[in-house]
Amino acid sequence: MRVMQTVSEQGLDHSMLPMRLYHKAKKLGVWDPREIDLSQDRADWNRFNDVEKEMSMRLNSLFLGGEEAVTRDLLPLIQVISKEGRLEEEMFLTTFLWEEAKHVEIFRRMVDELGVTGDLSVYHSDNYKRIFYEYLPEAMDRLNRDPSPEAQAEASVTYNMIVEGMLAETGYYSTFMSFKRLGIMPGTVQAFEYLKRDESRHICYGVYLLSRLIAEHDHIWDVVNKRMELLLEPAIGVVQDIIGEVDELPFGLDKDEMIQYSMKQFGARMNALERARNLSVEKIQQATEEELGEAQ
């Protein structure tokens, strides 16, 4: 028979990191994609030259496809966490999935508002497909049959560390910085501000989950490293497919800035995961976001 946590003396542990992220999500994750004004963006878009339009749509296609993928693929992880009886983590994950759905909505809305039609998957390169069409859905779907710590670690590395932590975060940061510096696409800039904040919580949960798994089972550190090594090549390939497309990137997008930012974030998170080898689960549950490599 099930045991009800919240009616027992245990109650809810509001001090746990996932619970703190949950409370944060209730305040910061409630923006409405429909309320973002894209009228100036439409005017800016109409003034873009062909190279700028092509790059803008390429990026949007990658972001939109990625957000659809993470929305469709997250459920098995929530199911596993739920079955393990981790109520606080599950409560945070309910905000996580809802926010991903809103990310799909805003990127599709940008396409629709700009009047772009046609099949945007033409922008999905082989490297992109390896990650979003194969590695990600396979790793997440595996959790339906195999909820082991190893499977959870491989799923989280793929989802949180590579897809969100490396690709989405770098893409959002670079595009946000470029548009903001140029004073263009104000609605998109506003959306990216929200997106970055949401993703920061999601990635923080991923680092927490992996840290907990490493603290519980030391060999998971090797699982994490091997999975990371496997995925880094296509992940860097996705970035290269974008920055290698033209000699000079439009919008002042800076190749070196993208790579440096991505490496900095990657390094901070890997250092946090390595530290988890010497920490207790209790210590990880009480960790701050900064201790898990998240600046916000």
Place this chain on the structure above:
Amino acid sequence: MPFEPFTAEWAQVYKEKLNQNPQYRQAAKTWEGPVVFQVEKDPAIGLEEDRAVFLDLSQGECRDARVATEEDLQAAEVIISGDTQTWKQVFDRKLEPISTLMRGRLKLVKGNMSVLSAYVMASKQLLASALEVDTEIPEGLD
């Protein structure tokens, strides 16, 4: 017979291993330019000076591998450097090469990461071949 890393003998075996690696040949077919791997000095284990190997790489082939001279260090387009502990962990396969480079534990002290990242598979195979060399890590490293 094991060789101490980054010595002349080690470099020669490394060159052979690299030229026998078909994945490297394929991945590096558009890669041109010398690369140096360097280990930082560590007097605690008797390594009084930095030691480095110079790899003359051209389109998937290693034309020469030798202990790097001062001129080689000047000529190299890419220098990847690490301390003895980090290299030991890489040779022991306890650290994965690309993520170690991404984390900055192996440092790109010369060269451009955005250029190097175009050759991530070639870089991975470059390091994979180094791990194929029968390497004797100096005593004193735990």
